[in-house]
Ligand code: ADP
């Protein structure tokens with residue numbers, strides 16, 4: 567069987583929608599400490615707008631493209647354009663088909679993360695979503711390279727993303743609104759790293775189901 571299908575992708579996005587909705591207040595609370603208290607609201611609104619588009623997608627690339635376009639048009643702030651470009655680049659790297667191999671999924675996530683880097687110019691340790699996404703991608707790649715299945719690799723990626731999220735707490739933010747606080751941004755988790763950990767957790771759960 568194919569490693570990744572449209573059904574798995576739909577389950578991934580539904581799972582992310584559910585997690586974001588359930589944790590919207592928590593994500594907004596994280597953003598109230600070092601930002602403008604809207605991260606949970608932004609993502610919840612975006613994923614609510616994505617939900618009706620999950621039915622009947624023609625292909626993996628079409629599905630992820632709809633998600634990216636929705637984020638760009640419906641979600642404000644840094645996370646709207648960053649997650650929007652992430653999903654659009656993931657879409658472009660996925661096949662115009664209902665099935666993909668593990669290597670396609672790895673390449674797609676790599677392209678998505680690269681687009682966040684290109685757009686936001688954040689480096690490792692800048693206290694952003696990339697501090698969850700990059701270790702996740704590294705763990706996914708290492709697991710696949712070691713002969714792991716996509717299910718195992720996604721589990722390793724979710725674990726690495728959660729660790730990366732936790733490791734943002736002591737960091738001083740150097741990108742985004744939180745950077746305006748300087749040293750006072752230390753001692754709080756980065757909201758975007760927290761939502762990115764949910765994205766990887768949802769992927770691992772969808773694949774394991
Ligand atoms: P805004 O800051 O515009 O209100 P959100 O609150 O929705 O947007 O998202 C904030 C999150 O966006 C931050 O926690 C951080 O993870 C992420 N972020 C902000 N700027 C950048 C950047 N330049 N590169 C990567 N991620 C960033």
Ligand code: MG
Nearest residue numbers: 601602604605
């Ligand atoms: Mg905000």
Ligand code: MG
Nearest residue numbers: 602604643644
């Ligand atoms: Mg904002």
